Amino acid sequence: MKIKKDTTIALLLDELGINRETVVVSKNGSVAIEEEPLEQGDTVDIIKIISGG
Amino acid sequence: MRCDNCDGAPVYNRRYSGQKFCHDHFTEYFERKVKKTINDSGMIKRGERIGVALSGGKDSITLLSILNKMEDIELFAIAVDEGIKGYREKSLHVAKKFCKETDISLEIISFKNSFGVTVDETKDHACSFCGVLRRRLLNDRAKELGLDKLATGHNLDDETQAIMINYIRGDPERLLRLSNSTHSDKFVPRIKPLQEMPEKEVGLYAVLNFNIDFSECPYAGDSFRTGIRDFINTLERDNPGIKFSIKRGYEKLTPYLESYPTKELKECPLCGEPTSGEVCKVCDMLQSTKMFINDNKNRRE
Numbered sequence: 001m002k003i004k005k006d007t008t009i010a011l012l013l014d015e016l017g018i019n020r021e022t023v024v025v026s027k028n029g030s031v032a033i034e035e036e037p038l039e040q041g042d043t044v045d046i047i048k049i050i051s052g053g
Numbered sequence: 054m055r056c057d058n059c060d061g062a063p064v065y066n067r068r069y070s071g072q073k074f075c076h077d078h079f080t081e082y083f084e085r086k087v088k089k090t091i092n093d094s095g096m097i098k099r100g101e102r103i104g105v106a107l108s109g110g111k112d113s114i115t116l117l118s119i120l121n122k123m124e125d126i127e128l129f130a131i132a133v134d135e136g137i138k139g140y141r142e143k144s145l146h147v148a149k150k151f152c153k154e155t156d157i158s159l160e161i162i163s164f165k166n167s168f169g170v171t172v173d174e175t176k177d178h179a180c181s182f183c184g185v186l187r188r189r190l191l192n193d194r195a196k197e198l199g200l201d202k203l204a205t206g207h208n209l210d211d212e213t214q215a216i217m218i219n220y221i222r223g224d225p226e227r228l229l230r231l232s233n234s235t236h237s238d239k240f241v242p243r244i245k246p247l248q249e250m251p252e253k254e255v256g257l258y259a260v261l262n263f264n265i266d267f268s269e270c271p272y273a274g275d276s277f278r279t280g281i282r283d284f285i286n287t288l289e290r291d292n293p294g295i296k297f298s299i300k301r302g303y304e305k306l307t308p309y310l311e312s313y314p315t316k317e318l319k320e321c322p323l324c325g326e327p328t329s330g331e332v333c334k335v336c337d338m339l340q341s342t343k344m345f346i347n348d349n350k351n352r353r354e
């Protein structure tokens with residue numbers, strides 16, 4: 001997807017309607033904090049860690 | 054951005070304390086805090102035989118792995134196969150693999166063999182059936198093995214959800230039962246070493262240290278608990294630390310809850326286990342589920 005300028009993982013999650021308390025995010029293959037800035041071309045993986053059962 | 058303790062790249066921003074951690078320092082912090090929870094509360098004593106309820110999910114694998122680093126305790130992993138097709142096979146595979154690699158004894162007990170029924174056969178009330186029967190099965194096995202304690206992977210989120218649910222339902226007896234397991238020689242005491250760890254931290258620890266399958270149980274859908282979970286997570290996102298605040302508030306209340314009159318326990322006429330009603334929940338659910346299955350069978354025949 002296309003991302004805005006000066007964005008971060010936290011802002012991306014907000015945009016996707018995902019609560020940061022429920023996921024672990026990695027950027028370009030390494031786990032990163034939500035304050036990490038993002039640039040066009042970065043690969044972001046969002047792992048949903050909250051599950052029932 | 055850097056880790057607060059070294060030059061490493063941060064993997065976690067603990068917003069409720071304003072600290073950033075790299076992979077190694079996060080792992081160190083996490084393990085230290087779990088051990089501190091165990092030591093401060095005297096949950097586990099030297100030489101004890103500890104059962105660990107292992108599902109193969111992030112919580113129980115994390116729990117077992119940290120307990121395995123403690124000296125002077127004997128560990129027995131017990132996994133329950135509730136009979137949930139397409140879901141439990143995967144997590145049991147993780148459980149088996151983990152125990153093999155760490156040389157921890159693992160026993161798998163199934164609903165089918167013990168009760169003759171699987172969760173898949175129950176249809177609508179899967180979760181309450183599943184929870185009640187699993188609890189009984191684990192307790193029975195822990196008693197047979199002569200274990201001192203039964204450890205479960207409940208994390209801070211599980212605790213705060215249970216607290217809120219019981220507040221909202223106005224159920225002081227259940228609220229009290231969250232913190233002290235029923236006093237009876239029929240129950241192996243339960244301990245929850247991860248109760249001070251937010252689910253996000255447990256998830257992160259598991260992502261960093263193990264190869265976990267994060268898929269969700271098909272029955273975990275939209276229950277009341279899911280609504281409470283989302284509500285608390287929204288509060289936490291906007292007010293970091295609120296989960297601890299819910300738990301601390303609850304802990305301040307428990308001494309007063311202890312004076313709440315609890316129902317006298319009787320023996321279930323069918324299985325002999327303690328119950329506050331006529332027939333215990335396990336026997337009640339088994340009866341109605343088997344009736345439901347037979348009805349369906351008869352209709353088909």
Ligand code: SF4
Pocket residue numbers: 052053135137172179180181183184270271272273
């Ligand atoms: S979500 Fe419900 S049915 Fe699935 S494992 Fe948990 S309690 Fe059992």
Ligand SMILES: [Zn+2]
Pocket residue numbers: 056057058059060061074075076077078
């Ligand atoms: Zn560090």
Ligand SMILES: [Zn+2]
Pocket residue numbers: 321322323324325326332333334335336337
């Ligand atoms: Zn009974």
